[in-house]
Amino acid sequence: xxxxxxxxxxxxxxxxxxxxxxxxxxxxxxxxxxxxxxxxxxxxxxxxxxxxxxxxxxxxxxxxxxxxxxxxxxxxxxxxxxxxxxxxxxxxxxxxxxxxxxxxxxxxxxxxxxxxxxxxxxxxxxxxxxxxxxxxxxxxxxxxxxxxxxxxxxxxxxxxxxxxxxxxxxxxxxxxxxxxxxxxxxxxxxxxxxx
Amino acid sequence: xxxxxxxxxxxxxxxxxxxxxxxxxxxxxxxxxxxxxxxxxxxxxxxxxxxxxxxxxxxxxxxxxxxxxxxxxxxxxxxxxxxxxxxxxxxxxxxxxxxxxxxxxxxxxxxxxxxxxxxxxxxxxxxxxxxxxxxxxxxxxxxxxxxxxxxxxxxxxxxxxxxxxxxxxxxxxxxxxxxxxxxxxxxxxxxxxxxxxxxxxxxxxxxxxxxxxxxxxxxxxxxxxxxxxxxxxxxxxxxxxxxxxxxxxxxxxxxxx
Numbered sequence: 001x002x003x004x005x006x007x008x009x010x011x012x013x014x015x016x017x018x019x020x021x022x023x024x025x026x027x028x029x030x031x032x033x034x035x036x037x038x039x040x041x042x043x044x045x046x047x048x049x050x051x052x053x054x055x056x057x058x059x060x061x062x063x064x065x066x067x068x069x070x071x072x073x074x075x076x077x078x079x080x081x082x083x084x085x086x087x088x089x090x091x092x093x094x095x096x097x098x099x100x101x102x103x104x105x106x107x108x109x110x111x112x113x114x115x116x117x118x119x120x121x122x123x124x125x126x127x128x129x130x131x132x133x134x135x136x137x138x139x140x141x142x143x144x145x146x147x148x149x150x151x152x153x154x155x156x157x158x159x160x161x162x163x164x165x166x167x168x169x170x171x172x173x174x175x176x177x178x179x180x181x182x183x184x185x186x187x188x189x190x191x192x193x194x195x
Numbered sequence: 196x197x198x199x200x201x202x203x204x205x206x207x208x209x210x211x212x213x214x215x216x217x218x219x220x221x222x223x224x225x226x227x228x229x230x231x232x233x234x235x236x237x238x239x240x241x242x243x244x245x246x247x248x249x250x251x252x253x254x255x256x257x258x259x260x261x262x263x264x265x266x267x268x269x270x271x272x273x274x275x276x277x278x279x280x281x282x283x284x285x286x287x288x289x290x291x292x293x294x295x296x297x298x299x300x301x302x303x304x305x306x307x308x309x310x311x312x313x314x315x316x317x318x319x320x321x322x323x324x325x326x327x328x329x330x331x332x333x334x335x336x337x338x339x340x341x342x343x344x345x346x347x348x349x350x351x352x353x354x355x356x357x358x359x360x361x362x363x364x365x366x367x368x369x370x371x372x373x374x375x376x377x378x379x380x381x382x383x384x385x386x387x388x389x390x391x392x393x394x395x396x397x398x399x400x401x402x403x404x405x406x407x408x409x410x411x412x413x414x415x416x417x418x419x420x421x422x423x424x425x426x427x428x429x430x431x432x433x434x435x436x437x438x439x440x441x442x443x444x445x446x447x448x449x450x451x452x
Contacts, residue, residue: 110248110251
């Protein structure tokens, strides 16, 4: 969603709310807690507003404040297991068009993502979901580029591991199922009889 | 399809998944993957996880509170003002140069106060007030430089420590700006004040407390009434007749109590 910049050349904070909320959710793994974290980060940013370079890039600046807030105060507030159980519903709500098997798969991978260590989850989120460059992501996390890359590598390896074990059996069925669904949408009633 | 000349590093395989390679290098990585089914399978698995996560996490959370939006808006206004302040400072430099032309023409002291009229020279901040007023008029003439007509006294107070008066009901706020000035942040507000035309109310926190009754000064084409309440100094600038300006200034000073 893009908003018209306020005034002359305004600074669009409201346009960054989506990215902040997504990142906070990946860090806290809980929507209500994520909202509180975003609110705290904005208050913190306001206190530190003099630290924002007027020609600087707003999104990494806000993401890094949010990240520091999380590391400083939130890390020890453990996400409860029952919160994770709501995730399947969340996935379904966000993607109403998804077939049941795909929904299960998305839920599984989200669960695997949720159980990654904080640092790996943060790195993977910033790069994969928000599309930050490696340099930007390393700056947000305040780590050297090499550290970012090794976190990213470990996160991906863990997800691959998960793919290998958890979904070995359903994968054989779900892939053609998704494929069939896609074809149905395009061709209409035509069926190739597989599955 | 041949293998790439340069070996493909692990870093580049990540960068391929994250779309952070330029096109020629992408093609080389793809050449390598075409010949290495194991590596290709790994990359496809990573792409699949990435896309699945995007599907799961791409939508912002539905849980939202109005407080968060308010906090974002407060920050946005403040950062926007800071950015505008910087741009205005640049414009101010230009304006000063233009003004310098007039002053040289009018000779003598930079703010050519009619010496006979103003026995004690006006305090230094009055120069800032007049400068700000001139910039406000300049800005008003430039359509692209739309001001921010929200007038939130509480927000101004918390951001700058400057207390602004409640305004007469018929006044229309044209612009509110925070300016740097020699005594710390100052607030400059341009209003459309009915018959009195465009007025600027300038306020700044000074280092020391002192009450001073409203006094008049003519500076260039502008007329200024300035006064002090405790640590705060105010200046009302415009081109309305001196008597009217002074009446309004006294009214505003009373509203501050």
